[in-house]
Amino acid sequence: MDNKVYIVKCPDYEQVEEKMAELLAMMNGMASFAEPGEKIVLKANLLQAARPEKAVTTHPSVVASVARAVINEGATPIIVDSPGSGCRYNKKTLDKVYRTCGMYKAAEEAGIEVSLDTAYESVSFPDGKLIKRFEVITPILKADGVFNLCKLKTHVFMHMTGAVKNNFGVIPGLIKPGYHAKLHDTGHFANMLLDLADYVSPRISIMDAVIGMEGEGPGSTGAPRHIGLLLAAKSPLALDIVASEIIGLRQENNPVLVEAEKRGLRPNCLQEVQVIGAKVSDLRISNYRFPTTIFGGTGAGSLSWWRKALVPLFKEGMSVKPRVVKDKCIACGDCVESCPMKVITIIDEKYGQIDEKGCIRCYCCHEMCQNNAIELRKGLLYRIVGR
Numbered sequence: 001m002d003n004k005v006y007i008v009k010c011p012d013y014e015q016v017e018e019k020m021a022e023l024l025a026m027m028n029g030m031a032s033f034a035e036p037g038e039k040i041v042l043k044a045n046l047l048q049a050a051r052p053e054k055a056v057t058t059h060p061s062v063v064a065s066v067a068r069a070v071i072n073e074g075a076t077p078i079i080v081d082s083p084g085s086g087c088r089y090n091k092k093t094l095d096k097v098y099r100t101c102g103m104y105k106a107a108e109e110a111g112i113e114v115s116l117d118t119a120y121e122s123v124s125f126p127d128g129k130l131i132k133r134f135e136v137i138t139p140i141l142k143a144d145g146v147f148n149l150c151k152l153k154t155h156v157f158m159h160m161t162g163a164v165k166n167n168f169g170v171i172p173g174l175i176k177p178g179y180h181a182k183l184h185d186t187g188h189f190a191n192m193l194l195d196l197a198d199y200v201s202p203r204i205s206i207m208d209a210v211i212g213m214e215g216e217g218p219g220s221t222g223a224p225r226h227i228g229l230l231l232a233a234k235s236p237l238a239l240d241i242v243a244s245e246i247i248g249l250r251q252e253n254n255p256v257l258v259e260a261e262k263r264g265l266r267p268n269c270l271q272e273v274q275v276i277g278a279k280v281s282d283l284r285i286s287n288y289r290f291p292t293t294i295f296g297g298t299g300a301g302s303l304s305w306w307r308k309a310l311v312p313l314f315k316e317g318m319s320v321k322p323r324v325v326k327d328k329c330i331a332c333g334d335c336v337e338s339c340p341m342k343v344i345t346i347i348d349e350k351y352g353q354i355d356e357k358g359c360i361r362c363y364c365c366h367e368m369c370q371n372n373a374i375e376l377r378k379g380l381l382y383r384i385v386g387r
Contacts, residue, residue, distance in 0.1 A: 036074030086338025
C-alpha cells in the first residue's frame with residue numbers, strides 16, 4: 001500500500017478550490033484517479049442532517065471541488081452516503097440530509113447529481129479477517145471507483161473518525177446498529193472497519209480538516225475546531241495515522257491503529273509514512289479536546305501508571321454512561337432507532353429512558369441525537385481518579 005500522505009494548508013472554505021487543485025497536483029493530478037467515461041462515487045461523511053458550520057459532515061465546498069476535478073477528466077461523479085446508525089435508508093431521509101448538509105448546493109454548483117438509490121445487497125468478502133460478508137448500498141457496487149471524502153472528528157466510541165471509519169457509511173442505516181450489537185468491543189469494531197475499508201478500497205481518501213471537530217464527537221455534541229488543513233492519501237490507514245498525530249491522539253488510544261498494528265498492516269506508525277507538503281511536527285495541536293470516553297479526556301496518554309491500572313480492575317466505576325437529559329429531549333425517537341440493543345424507550349411521549357443494564361456503551365444514541373439531549377455521565381471512580 002502507498003505510504004504517502006499529502007497536506008496543504010487551507011485556512012478557510014473559500015480557498016478550497018485553489019487548495020484542492022494544489023493538493024491534487026502534488027499527487028500527479030486527478031487523471032491518476034479517474035478516467036473518461038467512469039462513474040465515480042464521492043463518498044462523503046453525512047452522519048446526520050446537520051448544517052455545514054456544525055462540522056458534523058464533509059463540507060460541501062470540498063465535495064464540489066473534487067466533483068469538478070473529476071468532471072474535468074471526463075468522468076461522472078455522484079454524491080453518495082448512508083447516514084448514521086438508526087437513520088432509515090430511504091429517499092425522505094436522504095433528501096433531508098442532502099439538503100441540510102449542503103449537498104444539493106454542492107451538486108448544483110458542480111453540475112452533478114446526488115444518489116437517491118436506497119437499494120443494497122449482501123456481498124461476500126472472503127478476504128476479510130473478521131467479517132466475510134457485508135451489506136453494501138448499491139451505488140458503491142455500481143461505481144467504477146470510490147473517492148473517500150472524510151471529515152476529521154473525534155468519536156466517543158472509536159475516539160477518532162477519519163478515513164478508515166468513513167467507509168462505514170456504505171452500510172445501510174438501520175443495519176449499522178447490528179454491527180454495534182455484535183461488535184461492542186472497540187477492538188472488534190475496529191477490525192470490522194479495517195475489513196470494510198479493504199473491501200471498499202477507495203482510490204483516494206481526501207480529509208476535510210479545515211474545520212474539524214473536538215470534544216464529544218462525532219455528532220452535534222462535538223465542537224467545531226479550526227485546523228486549517230486538507231489531507232489526501234491513497235491509503236486510508238496512512239491518512240489516519242497522520243491525522244491522529246496532528247491532533248495529538250496517541251496510537252494506543254486509537255483502536256483502528258491498534259488493531260492495524262496487530263494485523264501487521266503497513267504503514268503502522270508515523271515513521272513509516274512519507275508526509276509531503278508539510279512537517280507533522282509543525283502542525284501538531286497541543287490542546288485538542290478528546291471525548292471523556294478516553295479516560296481523563298486526553299489523547300496524550302499522560303495518566304500515572306496507578307490510574308491506568310484502575311481502569312480494567314474497576315471497569316464499571318470507570319465507565320462513561322449515556323444519560324437522557326429530560327429538559328432537552330423532544331421524544332423524537334432517534335435514540336430508539338439507533339440503539340443496537342433496543343434498551344431505550346420513550347416515556348409518556350415526553351422523553352427517552354435508557355435501561356443501563358442492557359447498555360453496551362456504543363454511544364450510538366449520543367452520536368445521533370441532534371438536540372444534545374444525551375449526556376455522557378462518568379462513573380464515580382472515574383470522577384475521583386480522573387481529576
